[in-house]
Amino acid sequence: MTDNAAIQFEHVDYQADGLAILQNINDYFPKGKITALVGPSGAGKTTVFKLCNGLKSPTTGNILFNQQPVNTYEPVELRRRIGLALQDATMIQGTVRDNLALPLELQAKQLSNETAEQYMNLVGLKAEFLTRDVRDLSGGQRQKLSIARTLINQPEVLLLDEITSSLDRISRQDIERLILKINKELETTIIWITHNIEQAQAMGEHTWVMMDGRVVESGEIGLLDNPKNKEVERFIKGEVE
Numbered sequence: 001m002t003d004n005a006a007i008q009f010e011h012v013d014y015q016a017d018g019l020a021i022l023q024n025i026n027d028y029f030p031k032g033k034i035t036a037l038v039g040p041s042g043a044g045k046t047t048v049f050k051l052c053n054g055l056k057s058p059t060t061g062n063i064l065f066n067q068q069p070v071n072t073y074e075p076v077e078l079r080r081r082i083g084l085a086l087q088d089a090t091m092i093q094g095t096v097r098d099n100l101a102l103p104l105e106l107q108a109k110q111l112s113n114e115t116a117e118q119y120m121n122l123v124g125l126k127a128e129f130l131t132r133d134v135r136d137l138s139g140g141q142r143q144k145l146s147i148a149r150t151l152i153n154q155p156e157v158l159l160l161d162e163i164t165s166s167l168d169r170i171s172r173q174d175i176e177r178l179i180l181k182i183n184k185e186l187e188t189t190i191i192w193i194t195h196n197i198e199q200a201q202a203m204g205e206h207t208w209v210m211m212d213g214r215v216v217e218s219g220e221i222g223l224l225d226n227p228k229n230k231e232v233e234r235f236i237k238g239e240v241e
Helices: 045-052 075-081 096-105 113-123 127-131 139-151 169-186 197-203 221-225 230-236
Strands: 005-016 019-025 028-030 034-038 060-065 082-086 157-161 189-193 206-211 214-220
Touching: 005 045, 005 189, 019 045, 019 214, 028 189, 028 206, 034 045, 034 169, 034 197, 045 060, 045 157, 045 189, 045 206, 075 082, 082 139, 096 113, 096 127, 096 139, 113 127, 113 139, 113 169, 139 157, 139 169, 169 189, 169 197, 197 221, 206 221, 206 230, 214 221, 214 230
Parallel strands: 034 189, 034 206, 082 157, 157 189
Antiparallel strands: 005 019, 005 028, 005 060, 206 214
């Protein structure tokens, strides 16, 4: 068990329909840091996320959150403490405020004007956006709202799954600055799946490189500059997708 681990995998396997999706994952995500989770498509990265917040359970092995097995947490509580933002920032019909209030309404709580404006300000959206129909938001604005909605639950860990892959360069850089701000000001642990190696190197402090359901290299982000594994080197050069 690692003392500074936000989430730790202990010899985790995951199988589905008789296929080995993850094999002997024995590593951790450091608390308070940004970890870039990279690897080719189909490497198992999204499955790792679903195991982290209890959407899936390992076939064998253990997953610890704050040194406590994730299966001992009440599922709704676990997903509040380990938040998830996706590439497709799915919204309910209605206003920005309707969407921002959703996590609290699911807990039979109300969103105050003060809290709404606080989180809008945090993600760089103006308070007057609260009355705007979500259909009128740009892709970057929708992603900011999605992040704000996740942060309403004050998660300790924020899982980001390709959240900038469909955005233009300016919007992508805006979101990157926001994630750095959340990490520094809120001390939120960030785990970010990205196919963009330059983004991983610029944003991450720590990395997992996954291939074929295994973590083949992990450690400080600098390892991406000089990987020891030849397949990792080929992936970073763009020879493996």
